[in-house]
Amino acid sequence: MKSVVFGQYYPADSFIHRMDPRAKVILSVLFIVCTFLCRNAVSFFLMTAAALCLVLLSRIPVHLVLRSIRPLILILIFTSLINVFMTKGEMLLTPSWNIPLPWGKTWSIRIYAEGLWNAAFMILRIFILLIGTSIFLSFTTTPIAMTDALEQLFSPLKKIKIPVHDIAMMTTIALRFIPTLLEETEKIMNAQKARGADFISGGLIKRAKALLPVLIPLLISAFNRAYELATAMECRCYNGGEGRTRLKVLQLRFSDVLAILFLIAFVVGIFFLNRLGLIYTMK
Amino acid sequence: MDKILLRDVCFIYGKGTPFEKCALDHVNLSIKSGRITGIIGHTGSGKSTMMMLLNGLAKPTSGSVLIDGYDIQSRPQDVMQEWLLKEPYAGMRRSAAKRAIKQEIERRRRQLCFRVGLVMQYPEYQLFEETVYKDIAYGPSNMGLSKEEIRDRVLSAMRQSGLSEKLCEVSPFDLSGGQKRRVAIAGVIAMRPEVLVLDEPAAGLDPQGREQIFGEIRDYQRETGSTVILVSHSMEDMAQYCDDLAVMAHSKMILQGTREEVFAQTDLLETVDLDIPQITKLIQKLRQRGLNLPANIYTVDGAVAALRQLYAQTETGGREE
Structure with a gap:
């Protein structure tokens, strides 16, 4: 339960943890751009090295990072298979196998070297993308810091009447109450279990019905909590974002700026590397 | 005689994660049959966690919980290999046998909940039915009793917890805080458990309400002769209503015995900031x-x-x- 409660945030004391969350949002956008720019083996090698450096810098146990990728293994396999079989190139690796399909046609399998390269690159790309963004965002930034950062980054949108502050406040409150509600669910479930509730046996309808004694009290208390919170906020004269100051003022430090500049340089570097056509270049 | 025995019990929350926390540290406890035992300790001393071990809602990380001399903890993964070789599971297909074992363990857990009735902290939050009667009947009907038996149990539970019969058809959400609390307690008493465990039953009530609730619990114990466990951090209440006491501090059991024995240890109690x-x-x-x-x-x-x-x-x- 606890792992759900805190999302993926992993408390540690590292350079990346201490960074300004706004810088981290910008960095992860740059990182995404960078991974999509990669076209040849050398640039992919550099990107993979960069992603590994990030993992080491963040001081997050490697097995945790790998575990976060596990749900995507199916997608990885699927994309690589499609790339292997569907890419047409010049260097044929297999004799042309023809497999008769049940509805009369034949399917000729041809695997080209380009297909293998593409598959490898696609896997690497998804891998790097995931590691990079999760290190910058979910592993080292608390959801609350994240909404703070997004609120400030999107604040220019206020000019076109988008209620950035309100959206951020709602998100913050929603995030803040996820652990509370989960805890409450667990408590009520235990209370009903103590009265002999059976949540696991029977068919779908019976099990859904068995959840009613949990859902009703949960809804009631969620509404009560909402009313109480609204009253508490009004008591403190909350009236939206106008003129509000912050307890924790985000400060962009020199090191943050440096990190962003470094990554921009990296993006430019990758961009030119692609033009050199080293080893193999993806189309 | 020992009704409940905790032997060298440890409980660790979130084992293997960065949020690991030890809630019970090698706890030994014996609860005598037919008496009111009070468990005292400050917030976060591990009292509530220990209560969840008594009816199998949580399993200890190590150590054992015995009720009437029988070990109550069996996790599917612990007994699976052993049971698969035994009748009636040995003759079944492996997947069917596994499912049957899981169901059997769940059945035993539910049986245990009927034997050890647990009233959690702020139990009024568990009310969900349209009427008081139906809500109190939830536990007994989960036991699969007949209609007459359920009716009999609900009415006597209402009497024992000080609710008038007129409230039967009232919605529990229209009641006052103290009455909601009573309905929740009656919902557990109606299962007629051998052991009744109450976690801070008087929390948040006014002094008069506290006295009434505790008085009713004591009367219930005298009437049924069952074993009652009260959890609280209030020394005054515990001193007044309990026969035996157990004192917890920092996840450890530091003192247990009869009320007189425990209160004789004024100095030890003061070292953990508890006062007589x-x-x-x-x-x-x-x-x-x-x-x-x-x-x-x-x-x-x-x-x-x-x-x-x-x-x-x-x-x-x-x-x-």
Whole structure:
């Protein structure tokens, strides 16, 4: 339960943890751009090295990072298979196998070297993308810091009447109450279990019905909590974002700026590397 | 006789994660049958966690929980290999046998909940039915009893927890806080458990409400002769209503015994910031000054009676001289 409660945030004391969350949002956008720019083996090698450096810098146990990728293994396999079989190139690796399909046609399998390269690159790309963004965002930034950062980054949108502050406040409150509600669910479930509730046996309808004694009290208390919170906020004269100051003022430090500049340089570097056509270049 | 026995029990939350926290640290506890046992400790001392172990809602990380001498903890993964070789599971297909074992363990867990009734903290949050009657009947109907039996149990549970029969058809959400609490307690009493565990039953009630709830619990215990466990951080309440006491601090069990034995250890209690009741302290001071008063006085009423008696004695004694 606890792992759900805190999302993926992993408390540690590292350079990346201490960074300004706004810088981290910008960095992860740059990182995404960078991974999509990669076209040849050398640039992919550099990107993979960069992603590994990030993992080491963040001081997050490697097995945790790998575990976060596990749900995507199916997608990885699927994309690589499609790339292997569907890419047409010049260097044929297999004799042309023809497999008769049940509805009369034949399917000729041809695997080209380009297909293998593409598959490898696609896997690497998804891998790097995931590691990079999760290190910058979910592993080292608390959801609350994240909404703070997004609120400030999107604040220019206020000019076109988008209620950035309100959206951020709602998100913050929603995030803040996820652990509370989960805890409450667990408590009520235990209370009903103590009265002999059976949540696991029977068919779908019976099990859904068995959840009613949990859902009703949960809804009631969620509404009560909402009313109480609204009253508490009004008591403190909350009236939206106008003129509000912050307890924790985000400060962009020199090191943050440096990190962003470094990554921009990296993006430019990758961009030119692609033009050199080293080893193999993806189309 | 020991109704419940905890042997060297440890409980660790979130084992293997960065949020790991030890809630119970090698705890030993024995609960005597047919008595009211109080468990005292500050917030976060592990009391509530321990209560969840008693009816199988949580399993100890290590150590064992015995009820009437039988170990109650069986996790599917612990017994699976052993049971798969035994009848009736040995003859079944492996997947079917596994499912059957899981169901059997769940059935046992539910049976255990009926034997050890647990009233959690702020139990009024568990109410969900349209009427008080239906809500109290939830536990007994999960036991698969007949309609008449359920009716009988609900009505007697309502009487025992001080609810008037007129409330049967009222929605539990229209009741006052104290009455909601009573409905929730009645919902557990109606299962007629051998052991009734109440976690802070009087939390958030006014002094009068506290006294009533505790009084009803004591009357219930005297009437049914069942074993009752009360969890609280209030020394005053515990002193007044419990026969035995167990004191917890920092996830450890530091002291247990009868009420008199525990309150004799004033110094040890003070080292964990727990205090004996004010009135008991006063009587102790008076005893130190040489007044002939009994040591086991925990209520103001008791103290008044004892002092009156002492006064009467010295009066007559003075006249004889």
